[in-house]
């Protein structure tokens with residue numbers, strides 16, 4: 001069996017999506033490939049790869065699903081390395097595999113920071129969305145919740161949640177009394193929605209979408 005196959009792939013092709021199962025890795029011979037995380041409105045670019053760079057090895061090494069989406073953004077020629085050829089490579093050419101792992105380690109370190117920031121942003125969006133959902137059913141304000149209970153809803157610990165709520169409160173979204181988060185009036189609800197808009201890049205949630213016509 002040949003070690004690899006070359007394929008010509010036109011710009012715009014999605015090679016695979018995050019979450020797909022996998023049996024190949026790729027080396028870029030010509031062209032450019034973009035790696036992204038997430039889906040829909042929440043897509044973040046990890047990096048763009050060019051000639052000589054490889055991708056798709058993580059799932060082959062770990063047996064997990066694809067950790068990112070790969071899209072060809074310039075007509076490309078790619079070397080495709082299947083599972084069997086990859087296994088041979090691991091067995092026979094440890095130096096190459098070690099180099100690959102070293103490079104991937106360095107790449108991951110470089111992308112960790114922005115990814116971490118994106119994750120923190122997403123956690124804040126989840127916290128606000130959860131509160132707004134509850135507020136929607138429990139109108140009118142004042143509304144309050146213990147951090148313990150809210151953290152339970154969100155599947156996180158109260159210790160993780162506390163600094164996030166402190167930050168939202170300092171942005172005008174209610175008050176924190178001990179371990180109870182209070183939202184006293186519509187102005188504070190509006191602040192919360194404003195913070196959500198900021199976190200979502202201003203595009204996603206408008207008041208009308210979230211609260212319906214009664215919020216007008």
Ligand code: CMP
Nearest residue numbers: 055056057058059066067068107108111
């Ligand atoms: P795999 O998980 O098979 O499919 C997606 C590929 O994107 C992955 O292998 C890596 O090759 C690459 N990848 C995933 N996350 C990162 C990252 N943070 N930095 C660089 N490359 C990544």
